[in-house]
Amino acid sequence: MDIVFAAFDWSFIWENRAEIWSGLKNTLRAAAIGIAGSFLIGVVLGAARAHRIPVVSQLAAIYVELIRNTPILVQIFFLYFGILPWLGYTGTPFLAAWLSITIWGGAFNTENFRAGFEAVPRQFREAAYALGFTPLKTFLNVTLPIGGRIALPSTINTYISVLKNTSLLLVIGYAELTSVANHIQSVTFRTFEMFAVIAVVYLALVWTLSALVRLLEARLALPESR
Amino acid sequence: MQQDPDWFRNVAEYILREGLPTTLKLAAVAVIVSTVVGMVLGTLITIPFRPLRALIRLYIEVWRGLPILVTVLFIYWTATAEVGGFRFELSAFWSAAVGLSLWGSAQVAEATRGAVQSIPREQHEAASALGFGWVGRHTFVIVPQAVRRLIPPMVGLLVNIIQNTTIAYVIGVSELLETANRQFENLTLAGDGHPFVIFGFVLALFFLISFPLTRLAAYLERRLV
Numbered sequence A: 001m002d003i004v005f006a007a008f009d010w011s012f013i014w015e016n017r018a019e020i021w022s023g024l025k026n027t028l029r030a031a032a033i034g035i036a037g038s039f040l041i042g043v044v045l046g047a048a049r050a051h052r053i054p055v056v057s058q059l060a061a062i063y064v065e066l067i068r069n070t071p072i073l074v075q076i077f078f079l080y081f082g083i084l085p086w087l088g089y090t091g092t093p094f095l096a097a098w099l100s101i102t103i104w105g106g107a108f109n110t111e112n113f114r115a116g117f118e119a120v121p122r123q124f125r126e127a128a129y130a131l132g133f134t135p136l137k138t139f140l141n142v143t144l145p146i147g148g149r150i151a152l153p154s155t156i157n158t159y160i161s162v163l164k165n166t167s168l169l170l171v172i173g174y175a176e177l178t179s180v181a182n183h184i185q186s187v188t189f190r191t192f193e194m195f196a197v198i199a200v201v202y203l204a205l206v207w208t209l210s211a212l213v214r215l216l217e218a219r220l221a222l223p224e225s226r
Numbered sequence B: 001m002q003q004d005p006d007w008f009r010n011v012a013e014y015i016l017r018e019g020l021p022t023t024l025k026l027a028a029v030a031v032i033v034s035t036v037v038g039m040v041l042g043t044l045i046t047i048p049f050r051p052l053r054a055l056i057r058l059y060i061e062v063w064r065g066l067p068i069l070v071t072v073l074f075i076y077w078t079a080t081a082e083v084g085g086f087r088f089e090l091s092a093f094w095s096a097a098v099g100l101s102l103w104g105s106a107q108v109a110e111a112t113r114g115a116v117q118s119i120p121r122e123q124h125e126a127a128s129a130l131g132f133g134w135v136g137r138h139t140f141v142i143v144p145q146a147v148r149r150l151i152p153p154m155v156g157l158l159v160n161i162i163q164n165t166t167i168a169y170v171i172g173v174s175e176l177l178e179t180a181n182r183q184f185e186n187l188t189l190a191g192d193g194h195p196f197v198i199f200g201f202v203l204a205l206f207f208l209i210s211f212p213l214t215r216l217a218a219y220l221e222r223r224l225v
Helices: A002-006 A011-015 A017-050 A056-068 A072-086 A094-118 A122-130 A135-172 A177-188 A191-220 B007-044 B050-065 B068-079 B092-117 B121-129 B134-171 B176-189 B195-224
Strands: none
Touching: A011 A017, A011 A191, A017 A056, A017 A094, A017 A135, A017 A177, A017 A191, A056 A094, A056 B195, A072 A094, A072 A135, A072 B134, A072 B176, A072 B195, A094 A135, A122 A135, A135 A177, A135 A191, A135 B068, A135 B134, A177 A191, A177 B068, A191 B050, A191 B068, B007 B050, B007 B092, B007 B134, B007 B176, B007 B195, B050 B092, B068 B092, B068 B134, B092 B134, B121 B134, B134 B176, B134 B195, B176 B195
């Protein structure tokens, strides 16, 4: 074992700390936009699905099935090489980066929120209507807070996937953590050490988020389910 | 340069002939290995022996927590490098297969643990009363019943693994996305790459494979659970 460890050299990590740090920031930036965007898409389209709003509900169903049944990596290619140049966009990969993971997360979140909103008992909404709430106020004050809590664990799992999917943005040259690591290892040949470092970073992020799921599940559980 | 008017036929034929078999082979290997390893680990984790539990839990959380691309790149680069005087050689295909299987087996292990623990205690007691030891009890009584609950998530896993085989593109395995991208690059050099049609074609192929399977998973979920 001594021989194996003696062969390792960790000093290059410190020497390349600026590049690794900027990769981490790019990962977090894309993930933050992806998470916020998929939250918005999920709430809006999930509500449209749960309330069976004509046309929007059917279009949302098609969107969800298209995204869930195709690989995100091919979606990234289709968006970056197909759709964006066709629309006349030929700038940095950042737009394609956050857009692709947002569209993906939005589809999964639509299903999460749809299931959450549908799990809210009908009587709760009827009670709100009886109190004179408009449909929008009923949604914001009754369906969203209760259904959102029911959907919380599954939505956080989707956010974890969104975070992990940022690694795929390597293929379009977005300089996030994985592509930075891949670049550094190709120059230094310190493959094992480089990937060990980013593995620890990813696990720290993912495990923190999954710990958050358990914490929130306990904190935000609906009173009657305790 | 003038483009062959039959370009789409050639592209589609190349993708289907070169890419599709590799994608299916990779998915098949990953699904089989994931199922076998995952079911064994998922059953073993129900043994009340802390060190073993902690070890399997670590395996599950690490391979589920890492992006599959990171796992695959790590295996690919370290498996073709010299580590401590040993020289490992693992082809790109097998690096991808191992990476996908590590992730898949962690998923199966977690699902199996839940399914095995959901079998009522009386089943264990009845099997013990008939003289079965731990291995016999699980092989003949507990796991066969748990499998019923495992079928819907297993179909879901199959869909996920088929889609995630595209990650092998990054290390150059000639699967659907890699062959499509090759054709796209060739056509781009010849003037027009037709990215819309080529990547749209790949999306359509995956949709045709995945959609019936996700419907099946939803149907089985209603019927079996």
